[in-house]
Amino acid sequence: MSIAHGIRRLGVLGAGQMGTGIALVSALRAKVPVLLHDRSSEQVTKGLSLVEKLLAKDVSKGRITSEEAKEARDRISVVGSEVGIKGLRDADMVIEAVSESLPLKQSIFASFAAELKPEAILATNTSSISITKIAASAIPHGLNATSEEGKKSASRVVGLHFFNPVPVMKLVELISALQTSQETLDRARNFAVACGKEVTTSKDVPGFVSNALLMPFINEAIMCLEKGTATREDIDTTLRLGMNHPMGPLQLADFIGLDTCLAIQQTLYEGTRDSKYRPSILLERMVDAQWYGRKNGKGFYEYT
Numbered sequence: 001m002s003i004a005h006g007i008r009r010l011g012v013l014g015a016g017q018m019g020t021g022i023a024l025v026s027a028l029r030a031k032v033p034v035l036l037h038d039r040s041s042e043q044v045t046k047g048l049s050l051v052e053k054l055l056a057k058d059v060s061k062g063r064i065t066s067e068e069a070k071e072a073r074d075r076i077s078v079v080g081s082e083v084g085i086k087g088l089r090d091a092d093m094v095i096e097a098v099s100e101s102l103p104l105k106q107s108i109f110a111s112f113a114a115e116l117k118p119e120a121i122l123a124t125n126t127s128s129i130s131i132t133k134i135a136a137s138a139i140p141h142g143l144n145a146t147s148e149e150g151k152k153s154a155s156r157v158v159g160l161h162f163f164n165p166v167p168v169m170k171l172v173e174l175i176s177a178l179q180t181s182q183e184t185l186d187r188a189r190n191f192a193v194a195c196g197k198e199v200t201t202s203k204d205v206p207g208f209v210s211n212a213l214l215m216p217f218i219n220e221a222i223m224c225l226e227k228g229t230a231t232r233e234d235i236d237t238t239l240r241l242g243m244n245h246p247m248g249p250l251q252l253a254d255f256i257g258l259d260t261c262l263a264i265q266q267t268l269y270e271g272t273r274d275s276k277y278r279p280s281i282l283l284e285r286m287v288d289a290q291w292y293g294r295k296n297g298k299g300f301y302e303y304t
């Protein structure tokens with residue numbers, strides 16, 4: 001028998017492009033109140049103005065009424081940077097959507113375990129980092145990972161991987177840590193379905209299914225450019241028109257963020273020690289130059 005998601009209030013940590021999109025679909029589609037938190041208030045302001053713009057577009061296209069847009073916007077409230085993670089303590093589930101750094105995620109999940117309700121589901125939107133490693137940090141201080149309470153705390157952690165742009169992409173990848181309970185998996189899956197998403201499941205391997213396949217493809221395209229096989233436009237056009245991809249691989253890398261692509265590729269390479277996942281030197285150099293793609297105006301292409 002399927003169990004309800006039972007999420008009466010959601011916390012979202014991180015108001016970048018992913019966190020903002022997750023807040024929007026949760027408020028509009030799953031109709032749950034959302035507490036949005038980011039350590040940067042500037043990021044929250046930017047995120048909320050994107051939410052308002054996207055809701056207004058849905059109204060102008062006749063997909064939702066202006067009342068539905070207002071209700072969705074009103075469901076999202078901000079937890080200020082001065083309050084911190086404890087401001088999410090009324091949440092029945094939190095979704096972490098910060099940058100791809102294991103130490104950062106470990107410290108966040110340790111705070112979740114210390115500050116939030118003991119029964120709250122703790123989800124991560126990571127694109128590649130081991131959910132098992134993250135779950136191991138979600139154990140309140142002083143408890144052993146093999147004690148009953150330690151196992152119970154880690155059993156609430158799950159990977160819930162959304163895709164960018166979240167309001168448009170229909171998929172959520174669900175990943176179980178070694179510690180994750182069946183109840184956590186079922187509730188997280190049902191929440192993603194309530195957000196209007198289709199769910200696939202993957203084992204906890206580096207990159208899961210999505211990025212274990214996507215990142216070598218993007219990296220090969222960057223190496224084609226590096227070797228001078230073709231211009232950036234011809235590489236992208238080949239894949240767009242020859243294979244009907246909505247974006248070419250270099251455009252897609254810029255869209256995801258070159259810093260994010262590199263972080264995922266490093267996780268894949270370190271996690272598998274397989275040379276097929278080694279990031280190209282050109283990608284490393286572009287990130288060294290702080291060319292991160294669309295988000296800061298320069299990647300393989302220029303954005304104004």
Ligand code: CAA
Nearest residue numbers: 054127162163164165166167168169210211246247252256
């Ligand atoms: N946020 C929200 N909505 C957006 C958006 C954004 N950043 N960018 C575009 N959209 C919406 C547009 O508003 C438009 O919506 P309407 O139909 O309501 O008008 C719709 O998407 C189509 O946009 P456009 O007509 O402007 O442009 P397009 O037809 O070229 O589509 C696209 C844009 C949807 C981004 C399309 O190019 C696409 O699907 N690209 C591939 C995206 C992709 O592969 N994403 C996954 C990346 S991997 C990832 O996220 C996870 C990871 O682990 C790295």
